[in-house]
Amino acid sequence: MTVESTAARKTTRRSSGAKRTTGASAGAKKADQAPAGEPELVQLLTPEGERVQHPDYDIDLSAEELRGLYRDMVLTRRFDAEATALQRQGELGLWASLLGQEAAQIGSGRALRDDDYVFPTYREHGVAWCRGVDPTNLLGMFRGVNNGGWDPNSNNFHLYTIVLGSQTLHATGYAMGIAKDGADSAVLAYFGDGASSQGDVNESFVFSAVYNAPVVFFCQNNQWAISEPIEKQTRVPLYQRARGFGFPGVRVDGNDVLACLAVTRSALERARRGEGPTLIEAFTYRMAAHTTSDDPTRYRRDAEREAWEAKDPILRLRAYMENEGHADAAFFEELEAESEALGKHVREVVRAMPVPEHMAMFDHTYADGHALVDEERAQFAAYQASFADGEAE
Amino acid sequence: MAVQKLPLAKALNESLRKALETDPKVVVMGLDVGKLGGVFRITDGLQKDFGEDRVIDTPLAESGIVGTAIGLALRGYRPVVEIQFDGFVFPAYDQIVTQLAKMRARSLGTVKMPVVIRIPYGGGIGAVEHHSESPESLFAHVAGLKVVTPANSSDAYWMLQQAIQSDDPVIFFEPKRRYWDKGELDTEAIPGELHKARVAREGTDLTLVAYGPMVKTCLEAAAAAAEEGKSVEVVDLRSISPLDFDTIQTSVEKTGRLVVVHEAPVFFGSGAEIAARITERCFYHLEAPVLRVGGYHAPYPPARLEEEYLPGLDRVLDAVDRSLAY
Numbered sequence: 031m032t033v034e035s036t037a038a039r040k041t042t043r044r045s046s047g048a049k050r051t052t053g054a055s056a057g058a059k060k061a062d063q064a065p066a067g068e069p070e071l072v073q074l075l076t077p078e079g080e081r082v083q084h085p086d087y088d089i090d091l092s093a094e095e096l097r098g099l100y101r102d103m104v105l106t107r108r109f110d111a112e113a114t115a116l117q118r119q120g121e122l123g124l125w126a127s128l129l130g131q132e133a134a135q136i137g138s139g140r141a142l143r144d145d146d147y148v149f150p151t152y153r154e155h156g157v158a159w160c161r162g163v164d165p166t167n168l169l170g171m172f173r174g175v176n177n178g179g180w181d182p183n184s185n186n187f188h189l190y191t192i193v194l195g196s197q198t199l200h201a202t203g204y205a206m207g208i209a210k211d212g213a214d215s216a217v218l219a220y221f222g223d224g225a226s227s228q229g230d231v232n233e234s235f236v237f238s239a240v241y242n243a244p245v246v247f248f249c250q251n252n253q254w255a256i257s258e259p260i261e262k263q264t265r266v267p268l269y270q271r272a273r274g275f276g277f278p279g280v281r282v283d284g285n286d287v288l289a290c291l292a293v294t295r296s297a298l299e300r301a302r303r304g305e306g307p308t309l310i311e312a313f314t315y316r317m318a319a320h321t322t323s324d325d326p327t328r329y330r331r332d333a334e335r336e337a338w339e340a341k342d343p344i345l346r347l348r349a350y351m352e353n354e355g356h357a358d359a360a361f362f363e364e365l366e367a368e369s370e371a372l373g374k375h376v377r378e379v380v381r382a383m384p385v386p387e388h389m390a391m392f393d394h395t396y397a398d399g400h401a402l403v404d405e406e407r408a409q410f411a412a413y414q415a416s417f418a419d420g421e422a423e
Numbered sequence: 424m425a426v427q428k429l430p431l432a433k434a435l436n437e438s439l440r441k442a443l444e445t446d447p448k449v450v451v452m453g454l455d456v457g458k459l460g461g462v463f464r465i466t467d468g469l470q471k472d473f474g475e476d477r478v479i480d481t482p483l484a485e486s487g488i489v490g491t492a493i494g495l496a497l498r499g500y501r502p503v504v505e506i507q508f509d510g511f512v513f514p515a516y517d518q519i520v521t522q523l524a525k526m527r528a529r530s531l532g533t534v535k536m537p538v539v540i541r542i543p544y545g546g547g548i549g550a551v552e553h554h555s556e557s558p559e560s561l562f563a564h565v566a567g568l569k570v571v572t573p574a575n576s577s578d579a580y581w582m583l584q585q586a587i588q589s590d591d592p593v594i595f596f597e598p599k600r601r602y603w604d605k606g607e608l609d610t611e612a613i614p615g616e617l618h619k620a621r622v623a624r625e626g627t628d629l630t631l632v633a634y635g636p637m638v639k640t641c642l643e644a645a646a647a648a649a650e651e652g653k654s655v656e657v658v659d660l661r662s663i664s665p666l667d668f669d670t671i672q673t674s675v676e677k678t679g680r681l682v683v684v685h686e687a688p689v690f691f692g693s694g695a696e697i698a699a700r701i702t703e704r705c706f707y708h709l710e711a712p713v714l715r716v717g718g719y720h721a722p723y724p725p726a727r728l729e730e731e732y733l734p735g736l737d738r739v740l741d742a743v744d745r746s747l748a749y
Contacts, residue, residue, distance in 0.1 A: 176529075181534075193517065196517070196518060200490060202487075202490070202491050203497070205494070233484040233490065234490070237491050393532065394530075394531055394532035397535055398589050398590060400665045401667070401668075
């Protein structure tokens with residue numbers, strides 16, 4: 031697919047999108063309203079749970095697959111709520127909630143193959159869930175018992191990256207390695223609207239385009255970089271930036287799990303075919319604070335959140351499934367019980383997380399050893415031992 | 424032929440060639456490293472022989488070069504990155520400090536970071552600004568990085584081999600004004616340890632500690648001092664992190680006097696660390712305070728002033744005299 035043909039397809043999409051909104055209810059039209067001149071989002075499921083068609087990104091899922099996506103979103107939200115509660119109870123030092131972004135993360139995460147590799151920022155709890163990372167592992171960093179918490183290679187899910195945008199370059203380099211290996215895996219790199227301003231994100235666009243690297247950039251535009259609104263990051267819709275770097279960009283309804291799945295799957299397949307990177311902008315909303323240390327009441331109005339609550343990703347899939355008879359009451363009851371069990375499990379595991387053994391702070395700094403580390407480790411051990419001697423006396 | 428006499432730059436080229444031949448996972452990457460062979464020709468001919476896939480010309484973006492090298496390392500490659508000049512490394516400093524240095528520790532040792540970052544450094548070649556700096560302390564201060572610098576052809580060849588074989592990230596500083604100095608290289612020798620200092624000249628009255636471009640200056644100073652009847656020992660550090668304090672200590676216990684020489688500004692420089700540690704270790708052996716000779720707390724000056732800024736023979740000898748006068 032060339033850049034030109036992508037642009038041509040976008041025109042098609044715009045007109046088909048306009049057709050779609052005529053069919054939707056007035057409420058949906060209002061909630062989805064894009065600023066003048068901005069193209070519509072790729073959407074397969076309206077906020078009311080109505081299934082709509084899209085010429086480029088249609089998808090056909092079984093009832094079981096739909097239930098799977100729903101389950102993923104519900105459990106991820108439950109996990110996230112538990113982590114927020116644990117922070118409030120003093121069990122975690124900080125938590126970055128994904129509330130509202132479940133569809134963006136589960137939809138994109140479920141598009142991945144096992145041999146693909148993910149480079150997250152620090153809010154991709156739903157993607158981690160899709161990769162099979164034990165969710166309690168995500169909490170070690172926030173509890174302060176480690177700075178990572180999992181072996182990135184065991185689930186092809188890299189460590190969370192806090193410095194904004196750094197991981198998009200790691201993703202690009204990893205993708206360059208895949209291409210060198212002659213493999214057909216792909217890389218999915220996550221970042222946010224704030225990180226889109228970072229040099230590293232733009233450099234990763236340059237490198238991935240130049241080397242035609244099999245990487246998909248998944249920007250969750252949740253509208254806010256702590257207190258800075260999207261208007262403080264960009265004058266053009268973020269997905270349009272891709273064109274200037276020479277690869278396609280597409281904006282998807284980030285609260286529509288089906289659309290996120292379809293668009294990400296398509297972009298990953300494109301990468302596998304050796305056609306290079308794609309930028310996906312998932313248009314979504316951070317319903318909670320940036321982190322538990324943040325106070326969004328200082329910078330945004332309740333009405334904004336309420337407007338986005340009407341587009342809740344979980345409620346819309348549930349409405350669709352109920353309307354179409356894809357799930358019965360028993361399914362929802364069982365899931366509720368599973369959610370509670372997950373919450374309880376997370377609570378228990380977090381509270382039982384041991385403080386690392388003191389000497390561990392020296393571990394793993396170097397693979398080959400380092401004389402200074404050895405010396406300071408020995409000094410620290412002797413210092414600690416001096417207290418033990420004192421107690422013994 | 425195993426033993427040959429060749430310039431330091433050529434020894435580095437031979438070293439990269441050997442690394443590319445030995446390990447298919449080694450890739451060389453950076454600005455102009457391909458057809459041009461690098462602005463100092465350190466990678467001359469490598470792309471021709473190993474292809475664009477192994478010797479990679481990159482976009483002009485230092486953070487991008489190091490950031491993608493980290494990704495390649497995560498995929499199992501061993502990238503050797505060239506930063507064109509010392510003063511150009513700072514756009515990549517974030518990736519080096521916040522990502523490269525910490526990746527292994529954050530993963531609890533489950534991932535390796537075998538990335539070498541080659542940086543031509545130091546002054547004395549009459550360059551414009553940002554082309555003559557010595558930022559080694561900024562990297563040595565960061566846990567997770569190793570910092571080394573060869574002073575002759577043999578070390579250039581062997582230390583680069585060892586840096587590439589290391590599973591730790593190594594910042595490899597190349598003394599650019601010594602690139603054209605010829606020295607002996609035995610490609611079949613058994614190399615010394617990467618992080619062990621070397622006594623470059625034996626002496627009994629005073630120890631000069633130096634590394635990289637200043638080793639030659641200090642050897643010349645020691646030769647000049649010998650004409651005045653002073654016996655000066657010269658220690659070539661080779662590695663700045665980790666730093667071989669044992670070798671310095673042994674020398675200082677013998678001579679009782681220490682002068683540290685480097686091009687970088689003295690303030691918070693590697694000389695400060697050496698002075699502090701050696702004072703701790705050798706307090707009762709010292710006949711004089713540890714003295715330092717280096718750059719000033721000023722931006723690296725325009726080229727017409729660099730001879731005044733850089734430690735030369737006279738400034739080193741002046742410090743030797745001051746130390747001996749105690």
